[in-house]
Amino acid sequence: MLLQSVMRRVIGAAMVLGAAVVVRGDIVIDEFAGPVAGVGAVDADPGLATVSTAANNVAGIPGAWRIVRANRVAGGTGAVKCFGHIGQLKYDQTDSSRGVGSVWWDGDSDDTFGDGGFPAVDLTEGGANKVLSLTKIDFKNAVKLTITVKTTTGTRTYEETLAGPPFLGFDKNIGFNAFTGTGSFTSVTAIRIAFDGSGDSGSRLSFDAVKAR
Helix, strand or coil: CCCCCCCEECCEEEEECCEEEEECCCEEEECCCCCCCCCEEEECCCCCCCCEEEEEECCCCHHHEEEEEEEECCCCCCCEEEEEECCEEEEEECCCCCEEEEEEECCCCCCCCCCCCCCCECCCCCCCCCEEEEEEEEEECCEEEEEEEEECCEEEEEEEEECCCCEEEEEEEEEHHHCEECCCCCCEEEEEEEEECCCCCCCEEEECEEEEC
């Protein structure tokens, strides 16, 4: 049973032969609504020495905290940014910069992923949900995605490099069975999505929401 204080469930209802039937829906991890200010991390320093991290308390997301991180790496100039926009997560490198970034949810506000964990939730919704979905993805150049899901019984990981000319507005649905490692999506305690644009200056990536569906 999903705790309402941990994650919002989208529920539909249908009338069948006069009886109300509950229809299972998406589990929304984050739709990047609010707060208006202080939602981003920007690193314009050279090399690997400086990491910019921002923690934001947001009602209705797993563990109530969203953490974003940006780090400019050697081989470019300019800024690397990662921020929760209103209704969108954006990772952005200037045309001359290279970097890495991430967003995660693990139930606390510090800058170490997975050391706390929120109360375990069933992303499968009793078996109804099969995929983790990043909705309305836009990207440019090459960006490597690494998604890490911690559970009460282990850690699951998915990796893929998105590459090519700009692609706009598609949903990326990743089957739970495409993740390697051990652990069940029925008892998830932390989630991180990392972006690596260090191999291609000017790489960018954005999406509107993260959902289990």
